[in-house]
Amino acid sequence: MPRAKCPKCQITERILKSGIIRDKQRFYCKDCNYHFTLLHDGKKQKNETKKNNRPTSLKDIAQAAGISISTVSRALNNHPDISLETRNNIKQLATSMDYHPNILAQSLVNRSTQSLGVIIPNLETTFFSSMLGGIQHIAAKSGYRVVICQSDENHMTEVANLQALMNNMIDGLLICHTLYTNTFDHVKMQMNKGIPIVQFYRVSEELKLPKIYSDDENGAFQITEHLINKGCKKIALLLGPKAISINNRLNGYLKALRMHGINKDENLIKHVDFSYNAVIAAVDEWLNLEPEIDAIFSISDKCAVQIIRHLKNKNIKIPGHISVCGFGNEYTGEIVEPQLTTFDVRTRLIGEAAAKLLLEQIIDKKTKNESIMIDGKIIIRESTRK
Amino acid sequence: MPRAKCPKCQITERILKSGIIRDKQRFYCKDCNYHFTLLHDGKKQKNETKKNNRPTSLKDIAQAAGISISTVSRALNNHPDISLETRNNIKQLATSMDYHPNILAQSLVNRSTQSLGVIIPNLETTFFSSMLGGIQHIAAKSGYRVVICQSDENHMTEVANLQALMNNMIDGLLICHTLYTNTFDHVKMQMNKGIPIVQFYRVSEELKLPKIYSDDENGAFQITEHLINKGCKKIALLLGPKAISINNRLNGYLKALRMHGINKDENLIKHVDFSYNAVIAAVDEWLNLEPEIDAIFSISDKCAVQIIRHLKNKNIKIPGHISVCGFGNEYTGEIVEPQLTTFDVRTRLIGEAAAKLLLEQIIDKKTKNESIMIDGKIIIRESTRK
DNA sequence: AATGTTTGCGCAAACGTTTGCGATAGATAT
DNA sequence: ATATCTATCGCAAACGTTTGCGCAAACATT
Structure with a gap:
């Protein structure tokens, strides 16, 4: 190995090795009391191109x-x-x-990134993506960007997303929880950071945060009452996993039964995850009941459509034999035959309201505790007309 | 107005006004040669809480x-x-x-934000949102965030979004152009900034960028050939606005006709925007033709479903009288009756491939020019079975 | 001419990181 | 004991902004 040359005095004698530093051999010139390493010759070039590219x-x-x-x-x-x-x-x-x-530098000094974070269970179902559309629309109008994380209905992913977003990336957060989220410590930990948070659609009463509710209880009430008015007496109710506030749809259902003097029948209420097999299994159990059921109210349009197709395969007349209702007003409910009676929860409006509420907090710099309910509307179609 | 007191020598005489500065009255003390303004008393408090909140x-x-x-x-x-x-x-x-x-500070010094930008025409149709799902999925696996902008099929919005994203916010961009985007100067201006860009689905040959193609020409060919094999001879083709590479679906259609010795008929090819009225108008014109058409191939599943419903309202048998095909394999095609024959372009895979290609460029730090085609698959259902 | 006021600009700190290099106390080799 | 090496840490610049304050020159008023 050739002896190193001191870049200052240019001598090669009296040069000592001085440890490995940053993976490079380091030297020390006793003459000029100077530490140095052998520079890669590419350095200067790199510096130049860097300047030009900036x-x-x-x-x-x-x-x-x-x-x-x-x-x-x-x-x-x-x-x-x-x-x-x-x-x-x-x-x-x-x-x-x-x-x-440079927006980064601006954000660093201004302590504001002009962007909102969204945590949403899923991007690919129209139900959620239309909420997202509403959020995006409102945010863009106020000059805010939107950073989206999809939790995939997985609680741990939700936690990780939350962590990632809250580290100075966003000025405010919109969150719609996972179906399986039943502990909220991960949110509580973030609530004192001064970054406003708004829950939408799937909200938790456990958290003292502004919320955007959908009109679930009333909607379920209207649907159930509609079925009763059509003469149905044994109305099966298909619910999702036991979680979050969504299940106040159950309340609306029960309230309607009560008001019309129909007794609650535990056999007619089932919780399922939203998988196809679970839905079909639940329906098949109901079909074996005596006396026969005369209506199925599914908490989700997607499941309702699957149910309709299943019943048709079994040559069960809809609504002649069994009426079917959904919830959510997805586009498929208009396509399926018979067309699906459902409840329009106005997902886009929910997204818009959530974004508005969040932006108000950001701009006014005070945390509100207002909550908003977005009114829905029953949509009566063929699957319940007799 | 009480005279101001100098914060240094505490005297109130020999104080001069010294202009308005930053919207506050400014003073000058002749004694101690000191400029000052009246501080808001809230300042100290603010400073404290600020420290605590950080x-x-x-x-x-x-x-x-x-x-x-x-x-x-x-x-x-x-x-x-x-x-x-x-x-x-x-x-x-x-x-x-x-x-x-603090991710902002890290990004500032590292010149990397660990986030990808996406510009997409629409969030609310499953067609696009499933691409987005694919992108999100791949990005998250590599620890990248996703910043989404929706152009709303509006060219100017696309331009604005692009501008906003490229200012140091993102490490790479995925773009799917508007239907009406036919000039690409806004993209060209950004191509020398060292931020890799990948076009997906709706791409422009005008730009020297890596692209993710869907298998459009081949797909249209397969659909058309399938119709011909089913005995159709007058096949109407419903296209979108004249734009971008999407229209090589037209090529696939023409190729199939040629190969099977069928003459091209200009009357059977129509360009429409995707509005309901335009679609129905086009179909009605076709229905008046002599000799009668025996198939409609719509470039979009959404329109195909509308067409099916329209034909059914007119009591035209599908496929007995007219066969109908779509393109894209949206979920509604499975629900509608008769179920829709269509071509699955695997939107999710397109999103995934785009994100992968982009991430490769970001991580390897070299701009590729590779382009990828995502193979699709014809899905034959009732709307063309005889 | 003297004094008071305003205008227009620069200095430097701050935001929260990363990183090249300098520095020193101890460890090791001679 | 001395000469050499190593391990471990601190200083300060840099990233690109914003902003409080200082200050000189120009302007306005006596």
């Missing part, structure tokens, strides 16, 4: 104009301290140099 | 441990320069102080 900064403009960075900043931000003349000059120079502010 | 930083940990910031940083990043002992101590202290790195 987007123009305030500094570049300042240098080009021969003024200070602060003046450039103020000029571009229309600060009154800067004369009209220099302001115009600088603006012109900035556009000619294709300047665009 | 998340813990490296500085806080360093102060608590009595060491330097750099040591803390290196310890938490497992840098070998730090002894195991201090490293463990610092890590423990960090978790006990609930430290989480």
Whole structure:
């Protein structure tokens, strides 16, 4: 190994090895009392190309104009301290140099990123993606970006997403919980950070946060009452997993039964995850009941459509024999035959309301505790007409 | 107005007004040659609460441990320069102080934000949202966040979104163009910034960028040939607006006709925007043709479903009288009666492939020019069975 | 001419990281 | 004991902004 040469005094004697530093051999020149390592020759080149590739900064403009960075900043931000003349000059120079502010740096100093975080169970069902559409729409109107994380109906993913988003990435959070989320410590831990949070659609009463409710109890009541008015007496109710506030749909169902003097029958109420097999199994059990059921109210349109197809395969007339109702008003309910009676929860409006409520908090800088219910509307179609 | 008091010498005489600065009256004390303004009394309080509200930083940990910031940083990043002992101590202290790195600051110095940008025409149709799901899935696996902008099929919005995203917010961009995007200067302007871009689904040959194609031409060919094999001879083709590469579906259609010796008939090819009225109008025109058409091939499943319902309203038998095909394999095609023959373009796979291709470029730090085609699959259902 | 006021700009700190290099106390080799 | 090496840490610059304050020159008022 050739002896190292000191970059200062250029001698090769009296050079000592001085440990390995950052994976590079280090030397020490006794003459000039100088530590050094052998530089990669690519370094200088790298430095040059780096400079050239960088987007123009305030500094570049300042240098080009021969003024200070602060003046450039103020000029571009229309600060009154800067004369009209220099302001115009600088603006012109900035556009000619294709300047665009570095949002990261701005966010760092302003402590605001102009973006909202969304945690949502799923992106691919229209039910959720239309909420997302509403959020996006409102956010964009106020100049906010949207960072989306999908929890995939997985609680641990929700926790991880929350963690990731809350580290200075976002000015506010919109969250719609997983079906299986029943502990909320991960949210509680974030509630003192000063970043407003709004729960939407699937909310938890355990958390003192503003919420956007869908009109579930009333909707379920209306659907059930509609079935009763159509003469149904044994109305089966298909619910999702036992979780969160969604199950106040059960309350609406029970309330309608009560008001019309129909006794609750535990056999007619089933909880399932939303898998196809579980849905079909539940329906088949009901079909074996005596006396026969005359209606199925599914908490989800998707399941309701599956049920309709299943019943048709079994040559069971809808609504002649059994009426079927869904919940949510997805597009498929309009396509299936017979068309599905359902309850429109106005998912897009929910998203919009959530985003609005969040933005209010961000802009006014105070945490509200207001909660909003989005009214829905029953949609009566063929699957319950007799 | 009471005279101002100099905060240094505490006198009230010899105080001069000295202009308005930052919207506050400014004073000058002749005695101590000192400029000052009347401070809002809330300032100190604000300063305190601010400090308390802030998340813990490296500085806080360093102060608590009595060491330097750099040591803390290196310890938490497992840098070998730090002894195991201090490293463990610092890590423990960090978790006990609930430290989480400020991603903005990291991004600023590392010049990387660990997030991908997506520009997509629409969030609310399953067709696009499932692509988005694929993107999200792959990005999350590599620890990347996703920032989503929806262009709403509006060219100007696409341009604005692009501008906003490319200012240091993202490490790479996935873009699916608007139906009406036919100039691409806004993209060209961003191509030299060193941020990799991948086009997906709706791509433009005008841009020298890696692309993810769907198997459109082949798909249209297969659908058309399938119709011909079923005995159809007058096959109407419903296309979207004249734009981008999507229209090589037209090529597939024409190729199939050619191969089977069927002459092209201009009357059978119509371009429409995807509005309901335009679709129905096109179909009605076709229905008046002589000799009668025996098939309709719609470029979009959504329109195909509308067409089926329209034909059924007119008591036209499907496929007995007219066969109907769609393109895309949306869920509604399975629900509608008769079930829709269509072509599965595997939207989710397209999203995944796009994200993978982008991530490769980001991680390898070199811009590729590879393009990928995602194979689709024809799905034959009732709407073409005779 | 003297004094008071305003305008227009620059300096430097701050935001929270990462990292090249300097520095020193102890370990090891001679 | 001395010369050499190593391990471990701190200093300070850098990333690109915003902003409180200082200050000189220009302007306005006596």
